[in-house]
Amino acid sequence: MRGKILLTGLSGFLGRNLYLLLRERLGKDRFVFILRESRRDWARQMGLKGVYFFTDPLEARGLYEEIFGDNDVEMVIHCAGISGERLGVSWGEYERINVAWPIMLAESFCKLSRRGKFVFISSIGIYGTAPYKPYISEGDIPKPDGKYHLSKKIAEECLLDLFADRNDAQVGLVILRPNTLYGEGDKGVLWKMFCLLKRGLLPVWGSPLTSFASVDLMAEVILSVWQKENAGRVVINVSEPSFKLVDFLKEASANVLGVSKAPMVLPLWSIKHFLKIAPPWLGNRLSLLSLDKVYDTSKLEAFLGRAVYPMEAFPKYRSYYRSCVEG
């Protein structure tokens, strides 16, 4: 694998972390980027090389063809997109940015690259948020609710169609559906939980689908899939299977936040028992505590032929979370 990686979304949380992690392993000369025109000064200040700028990603087909024509791009990691349910953002905008854009980029990649992988970052949330379920398994059928998750699901379907005829080709599709991501600069679910723990409160929000995946795990999965020959079309639910939330939060509250005794004393079985009789909305909020497993993990290991776990990335981000809680 000597080719380049085209990374979108460098200015966002995941894109930045993936760049830093992959750069460590592959070297900085392996990257090209596309960013909004409004990011030009920012890119200059960062000293970035190999950056292409667009005004409207849907009007940039020529630019994509130029990038794939001029660079030996062997992998696209498409991180850019509207990340989450945003008030005031129309369905049309979700469709443009989260559906039409990745398809246009993938079409150009398929047309101009002889080999490589197109990595699309979807979300585990496409399975929907209710009713209570302790973990996602392969047999579960996605039922997206809300514009954000629906846009990811439609994009997945379109990309799977686009790559359907290319099973023998050297160009493959990888769809990653991460759980809530953690790492430096994350959106705050984890550190908000730590804030509650610090105050002796039990964190009780989250959807049944909320578990965690580190940005390190994302980088590891991407590298593993990239190294795999001719992956065809692959969909992976990315979550940390060994991330037993209750144990983890106990340890974190004791060791990371300086709370000597974790406030959580309810054993897992009692939470599960309680959830069976609790109204769905409450189950929805509490089920975060009982999530400790995501089915697809063992399949991923079998598929890749090597283990990508355990990552145990959290200690690396300890001081970041401490500063969030203390700050």
Ligand SMILES: NC(=O)c1ccc[n+]([C@@H]2O[C@H](COP(=O)([O-])OP(=O)(O)OC[C@H]3O[C@@H](n4cnc5c(N)ncnc54)[C@H](OP(=O)(O)O)[C@@H]3O)[C@@H](O)[C@H]2O)c1
């Ligand atoms: N964070 C999570 O926990 C999580 C979990 C599951 C899936 N994901 C998915 O992972 C991907 C990255 O998430 P993230 O947390 O890194 O999101 P983020 O921090 O909000 O970054 C989003 C990136 O997309 C770009 N972008 C957004 N709207 C755009 C537009 N209209 N035109 C051009 N560029 C646009 C942003 O560029 P600007 O900086 O120029 O605005 C930024 O680089 C997303 O697809 C998200 O759905 C994230």
